[in-house]
Amino acid sequence: MAYDSGTGWQYEVPTSGSKRLPPAARYMESLTHQGYGFEAAIADLVDNAIDAGARNVVVSFLRDDDRLVSLLVIDDGHGMDDETLDVAMTVGGRQGYSTTALGHFGAGLKAASLSHADALTVISRTKRSPSTGRRWVTAQAQSDFTCDIVDARYCQDLIDRYDGVIGWHGTIVRWDGVRSFSTVTTGQTDRYLNETIERLETHLGLYLHRFLSRPDFHIDIVVEDVRTRAELDHRGIEAIDPFGYRVPGRAGFPRVYTAPIEGVGKVPMTAHIWPPKSPLVAFRGIGPLAERQGFYIYRHDRLVQAGGWNGTRTGETHHNLARIAIDLPSQPNDVFSLTVKKDGVNVTPAFARGLEQAVDDAGNTFPAYLADAETTYRDAARRSTEIQRKDVVPPGKGLPPKLKRTLRDELPQLEGEDPVIFRWESLPSEVVFDIDRDEHVVRLNKEYRQAFNGDRRAGSNDAAVLKGMLYLLLEKNFRLGRSSAQRDDEMALWNSVLVTAVRCELER
Structure with missing residues (x-):
């Protein structure tokens, strides 16, 4: 009915034609x-x-x-x-x-x-x-x-x-x-x-x-x-898998929960519990942990949301180990909608209702999963007796990406520090390397470059073994700032040994 005489309300807006209005250049x-x-x-x-x-x-x-x-x-x-x-x-x-x-x-x-x-x-x-x-x-x-x-x-x-x-x-x-x-x-x-x-x-x-x-x-x-x-x-670029832990934080995980969502059907969700205090970049290196707990939503294998609870609950520290992978249904629906910048997903209340009913094959509920994640976090916080590695000046340009990733996985990074970079330059023959503490540069003697590359093509990320070893040996010189007689003597010793070793290689 277009017009209700009882209320006086016009339920349909009448029109008398149409007109094309293209967007203005502005x-x-x-x-x-x-x-x-x-x-x-x-x-x-x-x-x-x-x-x-x-x-x-x-x-x-x-x-x-x-x-x-x-x-x-x-x-x-x-x-x-x-x-x-x-x-x-x-x-x-x-x-x-x-x-x-x-x-x-x-x-x-x-x-x-x-x-x-x-x-x-x-x-x-x-x-x-x-x-x-x-x-x-x-x-x-x-x-x-x-x-x-x-x-x-x-x-x-x-x-x-x-x-x-x-x-x-x-x-x-x-x-x-x-x-x-x-x-x-x-x-x-x-x-x-x-x-x-x-x-x-x-x-x-x-x-x-x-x-x-x-x-x-x-x-x-x-x-x-x-x-x-x-x-x-x-x-x-190396893949950073937000579920790329080596051993789960709790036995029996990951688990697949199925959520019955009105208007979509059954949506599988793979729930993970990260190992506590993981040093991996995939856990600590992708932003504040409180923002990275929650749902990781994929569309056609492309991650479009990396964490967050989509209004279903408030982020809490003791849920930092909880991450859930969801692949959006391929068929169009009114429950999930992608943002224009593909940096998040909007959901309707049907999603929250489906979560509360989600269970795995054994009948475990989704709220019970969150409780397991919380317990794992709290138990680890009480133990907290493992050896702590010192924070280091981050590795930078000149190191192969895979090596840099491993160093960041294994060693906690100092925030706000310029990274240590490696460069090949002309240096005196009696040294393989020297350092510039102020600029955070390790200079490598290009006269000896062939000894570390062999028949491989030289490039900005070459000589990975040499650079990795020198990073581990020299990083403290940038972290501790001013030189000391002991550290200078160490570097003189390492240079003496390396020069002799390099010359042995070149004479073969």
Whole structure:
């Protein structure tokens, strides 16, 4: 009934026609204020590469002396032709995502990029079409929605520059006018890059850990000299599995609980209890523990929420060991909804009701699981008699990512300390290394580099055994600050032994 004479209320709003009202060009400005964090924005671009079938993705920071000039995300996915690229660069233009696609709203490429850069350029090629490119410049787009067509010669030149990644097909996303780059003061570029890359390593390693655990998918972060094309830093991203403990904190876990959720059906949830006081990066290195307890929600193997209780309960310290993995149902539903930035999931009260009824195969309830996690935490707090390793200055650039990860897993890190970095330089023949305490640098004698690399190609993360041993031996010199006669004598001894050992190797 359209009109109720008793209440006088019109239940349906009458209309007399329709009118098309496209968005104003100023709508582009809203894309720059979506609240994307830097790491989440890069992750969104990697999602696009995964959807395009990429096996290799490279995030490249381009540096000119002490100045950061651009950022590129390069992938070897199937690429785009002119028509497909036009759709990709249209706000909301993507239609009909596949059932396994990580993309969702058709705005990620533009919103993620323009949240951080004044200009977005996308260049792509397929097996059957030549390289092509489009460019959004924020100031221009805000006035009339004009998107530039990139010169064909430049498109091919850039594709050729990165043919080691792209090969016959792939895509390059280029950010210019990156706003955070302009805030880096003179002399602080190394520190900015190290901190930014560390955060990016952790974010990508965590949110894409299921993909990174596959043998055929890789993400690398490089810092490239824009003039010489030399790699100033190169780090391969390692998976950070939020459930990657060696032994569970309580016998009988993990357990699978099934929650009957109205409007969805039976939803399996894998409940874990972490071992107490774990030093692993996957436990301690991904943020405050109070924020990392709770639900880890996946959509098509991509982590979209890393912790939190979605309003079902309040986070408490004694639940720090409780983590639950949930894979979102593939069919559309009204209970779970993904945020635009893919950094969380909204739920309806039906989810909380389903939790209270969740049980495992043996009939154990979900509230009983939380009690088990709490008991495990409290029992460990009462024992607390194990040997404590001293906090160390964190390892930094020059160490292979896997070695760096192990050092961080095994040794608690000092907060706010500049990391220890390793560099090959020209040094006197009578030493293999020396240190700069103020700059936190271990200098290695490049005259002896071959002795540690053999026939392997030299690179920024080479000589892992030497660097690992020296880190363990020398770290205290950076932590304790000023030199002492005893520590100086130790270093002189180590240099004497190492020089003799190296010369023995070179004489063979």
